[in-house]
Amino acid sequence: MSHPHLHLQADALYPFDARGIAKRFRHAAIFGALDALQPGETMRFVNDHDPLPLLAQLQQRYATSVAINYVAREPGQIVIDFKRQ
Secondary structure, X not given: OOOOOOOOOOOOXXXXXXXXXXXXXXXXHHHHHHHHXXXXXXXXXEEOOOOHHHHHHHHHHHHHHEEEEEEEEEOOEEEEEEEEO
């Protein structure tokens, strides 16, 4: 028997490690994950490089409905929180 996903915490943090996703699928996977977030939920994105083109796409697609906050910004270790508004 399957149960629908329940959002029990308004401020849930969901990890998303882009390093394990084939490059050609990364942006689609990231957009899908962000689309699945409820207001107040955060996706913690981890990558090996600073995804500046992706951030530009996210700002165009989501405008102010997703807040972008760097947690770590060092060579080889990029961590960004994307919070759904």
